[in-house]
Amino acid sequence: MSADPCPDSCGALPDAVRAAIAEEVRMFPPGRQQSALIGSLRAAQEHNGGYLTPDLITAVAAELDVPAIRAQEVASFYSMLETEPVGRNVISVCTNVSCMLRGSDEILAAAEERLGINVGESTPDGRYYLKREEECLAACTGAPMMMVNHRYHENLTPETVRRIIDELE
Numbered sequence: 001m002s003a004d005p006c007p008d009s010c011g012a013l014p015d016a017v018r019a020a021i022a023e024e025v026r027m028f029p030p031g032r033q034q035s036a037l038i039g040s041l042r043a044a045q046e047h048n049g050g051y052l053t054p055d056l057i058t059a060v061a062a063e064l065d066v067p068a069i070r071a072q073e074v075a076s077f078y079s080m081l082e083t084e085p086v087g088r089n090v091i092s093v094c095t096n097v098s099c100m101l102r103g104s105d106e107i108l109a110a111a112e113e114r115l116g117i118n119v120g121e122s123t124p125d126g127r128y129y130l131k132r133e134e135e136c137l138a139a140c141t142g143a144p145m146m147m148v149n150h151r152y153h154e155n156l157t158p159e160t161v162r163r164i165i166d167e168l169e
């Protein structure tokens with residue numbers, strides 16, 4: 001890698017995140033480290049309690065030796081990356097067409113009611129984040145479905161949604 005473009009911000013990256021970024025970079029040919037941006041930003045996000053700060057995004061870009069604007073674009077585009085603090089249990093209800101036809105409106109309403117928040121919000125205790133409505137999560141055969149902390153739950157009913165939420169720590 002070449003000269004560090006942001007030495008101050010780079011110092012903000014913990015060793016564990018730098019190691020995770022190095023792993024991501026190894027998956028791509030030399031000089032293609034920009035392709036490791038999503039995985040690298042996810043690693044930084046996980047280490048930072050579920051969201052990315054502007055300094056973290058800049059530090060990841062510097063670690064990868066790519067322009068900071070590229071990392072900012074990726075961080076603001078992909079729905080798995082958060083740029084604001086959110087609750088620690090991340091719940092994403094799919095409301096795309098297959099899930100909608102199978103009752104996702106009811107599923108989302110059940111989640112909102114159980115959590116006492118609207119979609120796009122986190123609970124005040126920081127325990128749950130009901131992510132903005134998702135596009136198709138590629139599990140249409142199990143519609144209606146939702147993803148909780150990267151795990152899929154399919155063929156949902158309002159009752160199963162309430163149970164799943166209640167079982168989260």
Ligand code: FES
Binds near residue numbers: 095140145
């Ligand atoms: S529409 Fe919901 S998983 Fe495809």
